Amino acid sequence: MKELLEDDPGKEILLLGNEAIVRGALEAGIGHGSTYPGTPSSEIGNTFEKIAKDYGMYFEYSANEKVALETAAAAAVSGVRSMAWMKHVGVNVASDALMTLMYAGTRAGMVIVAAGDPSMHSSQNEQDNRFYSQLGNIPMLEPTTPQEAKEMVKHGFDLSEKLELPVLVRTTTRVNHARGVVTFGDLEEPDGEGHFEKDPARFVAVPQNSVKNHPILLERMERAEEITEGSEFTYSIEVDNPELHVISSGAGFNYIREAKEEYDLPISILKLGMTNPLPIEEIKNYIQGAERVLIVEELEPFLEEKVEALAKEINPGLEIYGKKSGNFSRLYEYNPDRIKEALAELIDFEDETEALRPEEYDLPSRPPSLCPGCPHRATYYAVKKALGDREGVFSSDIGCYTLGVQDPLNTADILLCMGSSVGAAGGFSKNTDQQAFAFLGDSTFFHSGLAPLVSGVYNDHDFVYVIMDNRTTAMTGHQPHPGTGKTGMGDPAPMISIGDLAKGAGVEFVETVDPYNIEETIDVFERAIEHDGISVVVPKHPCALIEQREVDWSSYQVNQEECKQCHICTNQFGCIALVRENDKVIIDETQCVGCGQCAQVCPFDAIEQGVEQ
Amino acid sequence: MKRVDLEIVGVGGQGILTSSQVIGAAALEKDLDVYMSEVHGMAQRGGVVVTTVKIGEEVHSPLIGKGDADIILGFEPIETYRAIEQASKKTWIVTNRQPIVPFTVSVGTENYPDLEDKILPSLEKSTDKLISLNAEELAKEAGAAITQNIVMLGGLTATDVLPLTHDDILRAVENKVPERFVDVNLKAFEKGFDKAKEIIESK
Numbered sequence: 001m002k003e004l005l006e007d008d009p010g011k012e013i014l015l016l017g018n019e020a021i022v023r024g025a026l027e028a029g030i031g032h033g034s035t036y037p038g039t040p041s042s043e044i045g046n047t048f049e050k051i052a053k054d055y056g057m058y059f060e061y062s063a064n065e066k067v068a069l070e071t072a073a074a075a076a077v078s079g080v081r082s083m084a085w086m087k088h089v090g091v092n093v094a095s096d097a098l099m100t101l102m103y104a105g106t107r108a109g110m111v112i113v114a115a116g117d118p119s120m121h122s123s124q125n126e127q128d129n130r131f132y133s134q135l136g137n138i139p140m141l142e143p144t145t146p147q148e149a150k151e152m153v154k155h156g157f158d159l160s161e162k163l164e165l166p167v168l169v170r171t172t173t174r175v176n177h178a179r180g181v182v183t184f185g186d187l188e189e190p191d192g193e194g195h196f197e198k199d200p201a202r203f204v205a206v207p208q209n210s211v212k213n214h215p216i217l218l219e220r221m222e223r224a225e226e227i228t229e230g231s232e233f234t235y236s237i238e239v240d241n242p243e244l245h246v247i248s249s250g251a252g253f254n255y256i257r258e259a260k261e262e263y264d265l266p267i268s269i270l271k272l273g274m275t276n277p278l279p280i281e282e283i284k285n286y287i288q289g290a291e292r293v294l295i296v297e298e299l300e301p302f303l304e305e306k307v308e309a310l311a312k313e314i315n316p317g318l319e320i321y322g323k324k325s326g327n328f329s330r331l332y333e334y335n336p337d338r339i340k341e342a343l344a345e346l347i348d349f350e351d352e353t354e355a356l357r358p359e360e361y362d363l364p365s366r367p368p369s370l371c372p373g374c375p376h377r378a379t380y381y382a383v384k385k386a387l388g389d390r391e392g393v394f395s396s397d398i399g400c401y402t403l404g405v406q407d408p409l410n411t412a413d414i415l416l417c418m419g420s421s422v423g424a425a426g427g428f429s430k431n432t433d434q435q436a437f438a439f440l441g442d443s444t445f446f447h448s449g450l451a452p453l454v455s456g457v458y459n460d461h462d463f464v465y466v467i468m469d470n471r472t473t474a475m476t477g478h479q480p481h482p483g484t485g486k487t488g489m490g491d492p493a494p495m496i497s498i499g500d501l502a503k504g505a506g507v508e509f510v511e512t513v514d515p516y517n518i519e520e521t522i523d524v525f526e527r528a529i530e531h532d533g534i535s536v537v538v539p540k541h542p543c544a545l546i547e548q549r550e551v552d553w554s555s556y557q558v559n560q561e562e563c564k565q566c567h568i569c570t571n572q573f574g575c576i577a578l579v580r581e582n583d584k585v586i587i588d589e590t591q592c593v594g595c596g597q598c599a600q601v602c603p604f605d606a607i608e609q610g611v612e613q
Numbered sequence: 614m615k616r617v618d619l620e621i622v623g624v625g626g627q628g629i630l631t632s633s634q635v636i637g638a639a640a641l642e643k644d645l646d647v648y649m650s651e652v653h654g655m656a657q658r659g660g661v662v663v664t665t666v667k668i669g670e671e672v673h674s675p676l677i678g679k680g681d682a683d684i685i686l687g688f689e690p691i692e693t694y695r696a697i698e699q700a701s702k703k704t705w706i707v708t709n710r711q712p713i714v715p716f717t718v719s720v721g722t723e724n725y726p727d728l729e730d731k732i733l734p735s736l737e738k739s740t741d742k743l744i745s746l747n748a749e750e751l752a753k754e755a756g757a758a759i760t761q762n763i764v765m766l767g768g769l770t771a772t773d774v775l776p777l778t779h780d781d782i783l784r785a786v787e788n789k790v791p792e793r794f795v796d797v798n799l800k801a802f803e804k805g806f807d808k809a810k811e812i813i814e815s816k
Contacts, residue, residue: 014634014641016651039654122654145648178675179637179649254674261673336678353680353701358739361731363691364723366624366715368660400658407720475655567721576659576716588714590749590758 001050007187015182017175018043020146021113023182024153025083026055028109031191032075033059034068036447037476038087039122040176041115045085046477049488057190061479061488064418064447065090069112070097076110076166077203078194081157085113088129089417093448095132100205101166102136103213105220108191109157110166112138115176118251118298118333122475124398124417126332128299129170133276137217139224140168140276141233142249146180152233152273154185162227163220168276172298174251174333225277233273234282242268243347245287247303248296249275255339256296263349267294278306284314294346295322298334321346369406372577373544373595376401376468378515380411381573381601382539383437383466386525390435393428397421397440400475400543401468404439408574411439419448426452426461435529436463443473443481445498450505456534457506464528465507465536467498468515470543478546502536509535516541518600544593553594557613558585562606573601586613616669617775618677622696623688624713625657628762631789632686633664635766639777639785640668650675659716661692668776680704686769688748688762689713690732691725697736705772706740707809709748709765741816744768744809751804757794760801767805771813779806 003013004023015023021044025033033052035045045061052059058075062068065086075082086094091114098112114132117123133140141156143149149171156167201209228234237257244265248256249272260267270286272278287293287307295304304322311318321327327342328334343349370377383392396402396412397420404411414424425438440449445467453465473479480486485495502510509531513524521539528535541547555577565583569575575598577591587598587607599607619636623629630651640647645668652662665677680701687693687708700706710733717723726732736743746768748761755764763786769775770782783802790798 012641014637014647043653121652121656174650174675177651177653179634179647179651180672180675181641181646181648255676258673335676336674336681340678351678354703355680356697356700356702356704356739358694358697359731359735361694361726361735362724363695364715364718364725366659366661366692366717368625368655368658369716371626371658403655403658406716407722475658477653570719571721574716574720576719578719579714580719580721591713 001047002054004047005051005055005187006184009184009186011184012181013184014179015146016043016179017146017149017171017177019047020150020182021085021153022047023184024150025111027185027188028154028157029081029188029191030083031057031080032072032082033057034062034071035085036062036065036068036090037473037479038090039476040117040173041085041087041113042476044113045479045488049490052489055190059488061481063482065094066097069094072110073097073101073106075194076106076108077104078196079108080191080194081109083111083113085115087123088114088116088127089123089125091129091132093418099136102138103205103210103217104203105164105217106160106166107164108194109160111153111156111160111169112166113153113169113171116170116172118172121173124415126299128302130275130302131300133168133170137221138168138276139163139165139274140170141273142170142275143175144251144253145175146178147182148233149175150182159227163224165220172251172333221277228274228277228279229281231274231279234279235271236286237269237271239266239268242266245290245293246270246296247272247283247286247293247307249273249303250298252296252298252334255334255336258336259339259343263351265343265347265349267347272303275303280310283307284310287311287315287318290315290318292319292321292346294327294342295320296334296339300330367406368403369576370400370403371544372575372591373548373593374400375470375515375539375541375544376404377409377573377575378518378521378597379466379468379539380404380409382515382518382521383411383525385522386529387435393432393434393436395421395425395428395436395438397444399441399444401439401441408571418444419452422449422452422456422465425463425465426456426459429462437466438463439466439468441474442467442469442471442483442498446482446496450501453502453534454505460533462533464525465534467536467538469498469538469540472543472546474543474545478543498538499536507534507536512538512540514541515539516595516597518597544595548593554609555589555592555594556587556596556599556607556609557611558587559606559608559611560584560613562604564604564606566603568603569598569601569607573598614670614776616667616672617683618681619666619684619686619775620677620682620696620699621664621666621686621688622692623662624692625659625662627662627688629662629664629688632762632766633666635782635785635789636666636775636777638788639781642785643777643781645776646670646672648672648675661695663696684769684772684774686765688765690728694732694736700740702740704740705742705744705774706736707744707746707765707768707772709761710745711747711749744772744812746805746808748805751808752801755801755804756797760798763798763801764805767802768809771806771809
């Protein structure tokens with residue numbers, strides 16, 4: 001990714017949307033970047049991790065999104081261009097700071113990238129973050145392609161400085177995780193050290209200041225209303241006598257544009273780039289003489305309701321097609337088929353393909369699962385063994401370990417968001433007679449596991465708090481965190497001890513165990529369950545994907561002469577390398593990583609190395 | 614030129630991202646427009662992975678509509694089958710024959726349909742543009758089972774549907790893989806290419 005640092009304007013390069021966002025920031029002279037990793041925004045941080053030092057900027061993985069936003073805000077008010085990025089739900093975490101930051105505004109440019117995930121490819125919900133722009137009065141840009149994402153981020157810094165407000169760049173998975181050809185612009189030098197000019201009336205949000213700063217925010221947004229008209233990112237694709245007008249923003253625009261060109265459709269399209277504030281005059285002009293307009297936007301009817309209101313004013317007869325008319329849904333991301341279906345209801349349009357007609361068979365589903373060798377699997381197995389016949393409530397969290405929800409482990413009963421496992425487990429301990437467990441990872445613990453720990457000790461909650469320490473932020477691509485001893489810039493850092501933090505909070509039962517030693521892990525959980533009050537267990541073993549890069553293991557096999565076909569390995573432990581062929585169990589050697597956990601689980605010692613299956 | 618839409622399907626961990634990036638890089642090298650969609654995050658943990666590569670003079674979106682794929686490159690046979698609605702009579706289907714059994718089957722809640730008697734014959738019957746390879750076997754012959762994805766790239770290239778030549782893609786493979794693995798990967802590519810050519814010629 002060193003190519004991103006080349007000062008070679010005009011160069012064409014194939015970039016992931018997230019890499020293009022990084023390049024946009026480099027072309028704007030970013031001095032500070034901060035984030036907490038989250039799909040689909042993670043590769044922005046992964047990329048800065050590799051180049052921040054060489055470029056000469058500061059970059060950090062903050063403990064959570066709120067900290068990421070606050071550190072970036074401090075940079076921007078001190079004259080250093082900054083960017084904070086996060087997944088859509090990360091904005092929920094950061095929103096407390098963000099809503100008030102808008103009142104103060106910023107000095108140097110500040111861009112916030114909020115990456116949405118329509119269809120929930122890797123998320124717990126598909127909230128439409130465009131509404132944050134209205135809630136907080138945040139100027140917003142919505143890119144459609146990697147190239148535009150780069151341009152909008154770069155432009156976002158200038159816009160932010162013009163308005164003295166942070167600018168929201170709202171993306172979605174099909175922008176962040178699309179890869180396309182991007183043309184480089186000029187590379188800027190990074191902003192150096194800043195200086196914070198004190199101005200308490202502006203920056204200290206006590207009531208007497210906030211009452212004065214709120215109207216300033218509204219004035220700044222009035223300025224934004226002028227700027228949004230004629231934005232370079234808003235343009236229309238015209239045809240003579242269009243049969244249908246289309247208004248679109250975000251990834252949905254790509255499909256409607258493609259359909260128009262591919263089938264030479266008699267439709268015109270108004271593509272909006274800056275969507276808060278909306279360019280009211282441009283939209284009015286566009287719909288004034290129109291008879292029918294189709295609104296193409298993923299998720300909520302954000303544009304549609306605005307167009308509806310404007311039409312009442314200037315073109316009451318306008319037929320508006322979108323989510324309310326039933327042409328589109330408020331659910332999930334769009335794709336070429338959904339666009340074509342909507343178009344077919346409104347204009348003459350034939351799409352001829354001769355479909356294949358193979359036999360219909362029930363295909364098995366293939367949900368994601370814990371990897372072969374994953375230490376979480378052993379932890380879950382041990383918890384269930386320790387519980388025996390007693391009923392546990394398993395309060396889960398955001399990370400790979402959520403995959404305990406699958407058969408045969410079934411160790412996730414409730415999950416809301418980052419850190420929710422802990423508060424919920426405390427609530428179960430106070431309100432049910434079931435043995436409560438909180439399961440969360442090391443990175444999630446630092447993100448939002450501390451406050452509910454303290455709250456739980458204070459309020460005498462009684463549950464087993466399991467912090468599954470695999471030494472990394474695994475799900476999002478192995479970023480370092482406060483417990484790993486390394487910063488986002490690759491510098492050494494204090495390795496903050498999870499056990500010591502728990503002890504410091506007053507927890508009496510704190511034990512660390514290697515889950516690869518299953519017998520010992522069961523013993524620890526048996527004692528943790530018996531303990532009154534919060535007991536903290538830290539099953540600690542590196543993520544298998546990382547360990548496999550360093551350890552050369554050979555795979556195991558099932559010795560069929562010893563195997564009694566009891567199926568404990570498949571039905572209770574359930575590593576995906578254990579494959580059942582009718583009653584016979586074999587190990588898929590292309591998947592087995594040789595961790596040996598299943599050999600410990602087998603009561604007949606039938607899983608060995610170096611035997612024929 | 615007409616746009617070429619390629620959909621690559623399989624299971625997280627099979628090297629699908631690498632393969633699509635190799636093709637994307639080869640296309641850019643020829644000054645073609647490329648638009649791709651990738652899968653990162655949770656689905657990569659052993660779930661279904663679908664990536665797309667669209668190549669043309671100007672490409673506007675990264676996703677492929679039903680029946681619109683020019684090629685489906687399937688790294689796992691039932692995942693190829695699952696993607697079949699993206700195919701039409703014009704579509705070349707290049708699939709690996711080697712199954713990866715999902716855990717839903719191993720824990721006994723679902724069944725893996727019979728490959729040799731059901732899935733593959735049904736594919737054969739519905740199209741004459743099918744190439745099925747045993748990528749694991751060919752990769753082992755090349756010297757490393759892990760090069761299965763490059764074997765599949767060889768098979769894909771043999772269809773001549775991409776606006777890219779054998780040498781274009783070979784060069785992109787060379788640039789993508791770590792230096793010490795170049796030889797084995799190039800061998801894997803040729804294995805897949807030759808086997809697929811043999812199948813095409815016998816049709």
